[in-house]
Amino acid sequence: MFTIETAAxxxxxxxxxxxxxxxxxxxxxxxxxxxxxxxSLFVALRGERFDGHDYVGQAFEQGAILAIVERPVPQPHLLVADTLIAYQALARWWREHFALPVVAVTGSVGKTTTRELIRAVLATAGPVLAPPKNENNDVGVPKLLLGLNAAHRFCVVEMGMRGPGEIDRLARCALPTVGLITNIGSAHIGRLGSYEAIAAAKCELLAALATDIGVAILNAEDERLLATARRFWGGRVQTFGLEGSDADLTGHFDGQLLWVRGVPFVPPLPGRHNLLNFIAALAVAVQLGLDLEQVRSGLKDLQLPEGRSRLLTLSEDIQLIDETYNSAPESARAALEWLAQLPGGRRIAVLGQMRELGDFSYALHHRLGKQCRALGIDELVVLEAGEDTAALLAGAQGMASTSLPDHRTIATYLAATAQPGDRILFKASRAVGLEVALTHLQQLLQDEKS
Structure with a gap:
């Protein structure tokens, strides 16, 4: 448990x-x-909708005996200029007490899935500290690090990014020994303005690695990532990829098993993108000295958060693909490719808006519509969202498609037209809340059979 003398x-x-x-x-x-x-110690953080200083009294009632604050309070306290900076400094100080591998994961898409795969892989060799939820920001990362204790053998940290400098702050707090970047894509391009700026922001992680012990693990199939990484990092690098890529660690998928260095693995998750994520996790294992055969034999079933690569099978062999947690152009394309490859009957894509694409939004939604058509998806159903809806439908011109105004209307439409063997994908940005449509459809289909 975290502890420190007040004077220190x-x-x-x-x-x-x-x-x-x-x-x-x-x-x-x-x-x-x-x-x-x-x-305990209470840190009074401030946000757009809350101020921890309003709860200092309540904190002491709950057992706190000291507070870190930005303005004086009646209770025993330490006054600082910025409580968030203080919180991060505290986390770094505590992290420095532990000589264990800290694996930091970032990338435009696939961060959380890859983090969970790394957690599962490393857990075959010992206790792992990793975030239970999507805690990958200025508050979540220090919160995780402050949970370190002597029992942990590994720590896995996910690092999100909404602008330049954020990953640099998180990395200098976590002091990672392994930095893994999944890919560079379009997520947040509306904020950063270019793919080059996104790549540079992600590669801030590498600049924080210690050159003597650090290692960068990079996607060999992402040329922009590799080129940018060379500007930030001159230390050890291990690349990963599927067979055919020029990677240090490659995987061969024979249709059933993924072979890595002669060891056969049952892929924990479906889709080519998840094969890459799993190879990335195995690259971490290799760098940390784990035996891949022992990893294979000790690997447990992977439990992902809801909304990520979740396949729900209903009566009459109808399957719902829950990808509602978030969406970006690259992850949406990967989900469509997974849908297109699923054996079964009709393949229906239910898509909502991809947010934070800025001036690129129309073009990227239009491209996604074209990808639906090119992959042979049988029907496209779009949750209406202005120009982005028009872009999707224009790109999909020539295939069966429709736009509907709300979640319940989508669910009602799909329930009324459902056929045995249907495969129905739900994919949208988090703020769209497309899981509401999925849940309602699931209930409607179950009610029909009861």
Whole structure:
């Protein structure tokens, strides 16, 4: 459990002490009053919709004995200029107490899936600390690191990015020994303006690696990533890819098994994109000295968060593909390719808007519509969202397609037209909430059979 003497904490943060008698030491730290224990430290973070300073009194009622704040409060406290910076400094200080491999994962798409695959692979060799949810930002990463303890053999950190400098901050907090970048794609291009800027922002991870012990694990099939990485990193590199790529670690898929260095693995998840994600996880294992045969024999069933590569089988062999957690042009294309390859009856794609594409949005939605048609998808159903809907339908011109105004209308339409053996993909950005349509359709189809 995290612990630190108050005097050392004050010196670490260059804080001003106040609020009366301060405790000698704190045990545990949290930014959430609901998870505080007796004798713990409360960090009063501020956000757009909340201010932790409003809850300092409640934190002390829940067991806190010291607070880190930006303005004086009556309770014992350490006054700092920025509580978020202080929280991150605290996490880095605690992380420095542990000489264990820290694997940091970023990329435009596939971060969370790859993180979970790495967790599963490393768990065959010992206890792994990894985020239970999608905690990959300025608050989530330090929260994870502050949970480190002596029992952990590995730590896996996911790093998201909404602009330049964010991954640099997270990496200098986590001090990773392994930096893995899945790919460079269109996610957040509306914010960053170009693929080159996205690549540079992702490769901030590599600049934070220690040159003597660090290793970069990179997708050999992504030329933009490889070229950008060379500007940021001159240390060890291991590339990964499927057979046919010029990768250091390759996998051969024979239709049933994925062969890596002579070891056969049952792919944990379907789709070519997930084969690549799994090879990336195995590359981490290789770099950390794990035996691949032992990994194969010890690998457990993978449990992904809802909305990611989830296949739901209903009566009459109707299958729903739940990819509702998020969507970007590259992940949407990969999901469509998976749908197109699924054996069964009709293949129906239910697509919603891909957000944060800025001036590129119309062109990228139009391209996705064209990909639906080129892959032979039988029908495209689109949740209406202005010009992006028009772009999807224009790109898909020549195939069966329709746009509908809301989630329930989509579910009702699909239930009324469903046929045995249908394969129905749901894919959209998180804010679209397309899982509502999926859940409602599932209920409608089940009600019909009851």
């Amino acid at each position: 904490l004050g010196a670490l943060l260059a804080a001003v002490l106040g609020g009366g008698q301060l405790p000698e030491r704190v045990w545990g730290v949290s930014t959430d009053t609901r998870s505080l224990g007796a004798g």
